[in-house]
Amino acid sequence: MLGRDSLKERHLTLLTALAASARQAGARAFLVGGPVRDLLLRAPMRDLDFAVEGDTEATARAFADAAGAALRPFSEFLTFKALLPGGEELDIATTRRERYPRPGALPLVEPASIGEDLRRRDFSANAIALDLESWEIVDPTGGVDDLEHGRLRVLHARSFVDDPTRIFRGIRLSARLGLAWERESDRLVSEAIEGGAIACVSRERVWRELRIAAEEQRGAGAALLAMARRGALERFLGVGPEPEESEPLGYLDTRQDLLTATGANPRIVRFALLLAGSKPDNETLHGASFSGKETGTMLSLARNPRGLASDIEQASDDAARYLLLDAASPEACAVTALVRPACEELVTRFVQVAEVDLGVRGDGLGVPPGPWVGAALRTARQAVFARVISTGEAPAFARRAAVDYLRRQDRNE
Numbered sequence: 199m200l201g202r203d204s205l206k207e208r209h210l211t212l213l214t215a216l217a218a219s220a221r222q223a224g225a226r227a228f229l230v231g232g233p234v235r236d237l238l239l240r241a242p243m244r245d246l247d248f249a250v251e252g253d254t255e256a257t258a259r260a261f262a263d264a265a266g267a268a269l270r271p272f273s274e275f276l277t278f279k280a281l282l283p284g285g286e287e288l289d290i291a292t293t294r295r296e297r298y299p300r301p302g303a304l305p306l307v308e309p310a311s312i313g314e315d316l317r318r319r320d321f322s323a324n325a326i327a328l329d330l331e332s333w334e335i336v337d338p339t340g341g342v343d344d345l346e347h348g349r350l351r352v353l354h355a356r357s358f359v360d361d362p363t364r365i366f367r368g369i370r371l372s373a374r375l376g377l378a379w380e381r382e383s384d385r386l387v388s389e390a391i392e393g394g395a396i397a398c399v400s401r402e403r404v405w406r407e408l409r410i411a412a413e414e415q416r417g418a419g420a421a422l423l424a425m426a427r428r429g430a431l432e433r434f435l436g437v438g439p440e441p442e443e444s445e446p447l448g449y450l451d452t453r454q455d456l457l458t459a460t461g462a463n464p465r466i467v468r469f470a471l472l473l474a475g476s477k478p479d480n481e482t483l484h485g486a487s488f489s490g491k492e493t494g495t496m497l498s499l500a501r502n503p504r505g506l507a508s509d510i511e512q513a514s515d516d517a518a519r520y521l522l523l524d525a526a527s528p529e530a531c532a533v534t535a536l537v538r539p540a541c542e543e544l545v546t547r548f549v550q551v552a553e554v555d556l557g558v559r560g561d562g563l564g565v566p567p568g569p570w571v572g573a574a575l576r577t578a579r580q581a582v583f584a585r586v587i588s589t590g591e592a593p594a595f596a597r598r599a600a601v602d603y604l605r606r607q608d609r610n611e
Contacts, residue, residue: 205237205243206243209243209246212246212265212288213229213246213330214330215261215264215265216248216257216261216290216330217330217331218260218264219257219258219260219261219264220250220252220257220330220331221331222256222257222260223252223253223256223257223260224252224253224256225250225251225252225253225254225256225257226250226251226252226312226329226330226331227248227249227250227251227257227330227331228248228249228250228251228293228312228327228328228329228330228336229246229247229248229327229328229330230247230248230249230291230315230316230326230327230328231247231319231324231325231326231327232244232245232247232324233245233246233247234326234327234328234335235323235324235326235341235345235375237328238326238342238345239345239375241375245287245288245289246288247288247289247291248288248289248290248291249290249291249292249293249312249315249327250290250291250292250293251293251311251312251315254276254277254278254290254291254292255271255278257290258278258280258290261280261290262280265280265282265283266282266283267280267281267282267283267288268280268281269281274307275291275307276291276292276294276307276308276309277289277290277291277292278290278291292307292309293309293310293311293312293314293315294307294308294309294310294314294315294318295307295308295309295310295314295315295318296308296318298360298361300398301359301360301362301395301398305360305361312327312336313336313338316336316337316338316339317338317339317353318353319339319353320352320353320357320361320364320367320368321341321350321351321352321353321364321368321371321383322339322340322341322344322349322351322352322353323341323344323345323350323351323371323375323377324341324371325337325338325339325341325353326341326342339353344380345377348376348377348378349377349378349379349380350368350371350372350375350377350378350379350380350383351380351382351383352364352368352380352382352383352386352387355386357386358386358387358389358390358395359390359393359395361399362390362395362396362398362399362404363399363403363404363406363407365387365390365391365395365396365430366404366407366408366411366425366430367407368383368387369387369411369421369424369425369428369430370407370410370411370414370417370421372421372424373411373414373417373418373420373421373424374414374416374417374421375417376417387428388428391428391429391430391433392429394433396430396433396434397433397434400485401434401484401485401486402485402487404434404485405485405486405487408422408425408469408486409465409486409487411425412464412465412468412469413464413465416451417451418450418451418464418468419447419448419449419450419451419468419471420447420448420451422447422468422469422472423444423447423448423472426444426472431472435473435476435478435482436482443471443474443475443503443537444471444472444473444474444475446471446533446536446537447468447471447472449536450467450468450471450536453536456532456535456536456542456545457532459546459549460528460529460531460532460535460545460549461528462527462528462529462531462532462533463492463528463529466492466495466496466499466529467499467529467532467533467536469496469500470495470496470499470500470503470529470533471499471500471503471533471536471537472500473496473500474499474500474503474537475500475503476500477501478497478500478501479497480493480497482497483496483497495527495529495530496529498530499529499530499533503533503537504534504537504538506522506523506526506530506531506533506534507534507537507538507541509522510522510523510534510541510544511538511540511541515584516544516583516584516585517580517581517583517584517586519544519583520548520551520579520580520583520584521580523544523545523548524548524576524580531545531548531549532545547583548583551579551582551583552579554579554582554589554592556575556578556579556582556589556592556593556596557589557590557592557593563575563596563597563600563601564597564600564601565600565601565604568604569603570600570603570604571600573599573600573603574596574597574599574600574603575596577595577596577599578592578593578595578596578599579592581595
């Protein structure tokens, strides 16, 4: 049994309110799936998901009234979404059974008991519930034992065929939670991939799973790399990354410091490395919903992940290397440090110089506003990066540079 002291006060308040609402409606409410799994693993609990056995609508409306939440129904899935005043969203679903009219299709659902609801889920680790009235664990598929032994076990032989997105979800859970695939489940994943199950799902749904994986706080790189190594991405995208080029994904999970320092978008860096060496094009990213700028950056890096590193190594001196880094995107700087460790010191130094307070602003250079101001400050940072001057010498250096730029401008007019 889970103790109430294992929950944050905010979560406990919501669980208590939903239990009272279900009681008022003559129903039973459960915390289900991922949140229960995370509580048992003592991992950070993510979204709260609830299931109600009985009158879900009456329970959801009573909860919304008590919590001051807006309520939105999704009748085809017997679910209500409660939008709390602070912006948090909660799903309140009817306990249900489901069937798939064809592989890859969305399920058709109908009300059922909590036991049936849990048995129709994807993995035993996600088929655990917490009864909010008795505070007892409901575990009809042995999920607690699997968690205790570090196993990820699928519940149905056709699970990956009925819903191939479970392939990606399972790989993501394995990476994030450190769970090893149970032998039979591992075989079923491979069979589904090799049998072309992924082709039954829309590109938008698969890309959604990939984006979720890329945004994981823990195990994102490992999950994406595992998807590639199992052939799931080649079946979906039509291209497979080159092992050597995508290898940095394996240790990117330990380099959050580099992503933070460069200001790089982690998702772009991860997908660029994932697709590295595979010659992706715009069609590869069809259905991914990336912006035009994100798509351009990602494709450029994926096609030539070592391009900036090569240019840096061929540059004549540090002043030239500074200009290359200054013109590059944050994502290119991060990828360069990852694929060519010898360049990491230069990237780190560039980031540090960019953050240094030079002790002077544009209006302190003694010249009127104009493009020469930015050029002078950039030249001063370049000189600090190249170790031509110290940081303390930068203000005077920048003033002289600004005056020189202005004089040249006057001569050219």
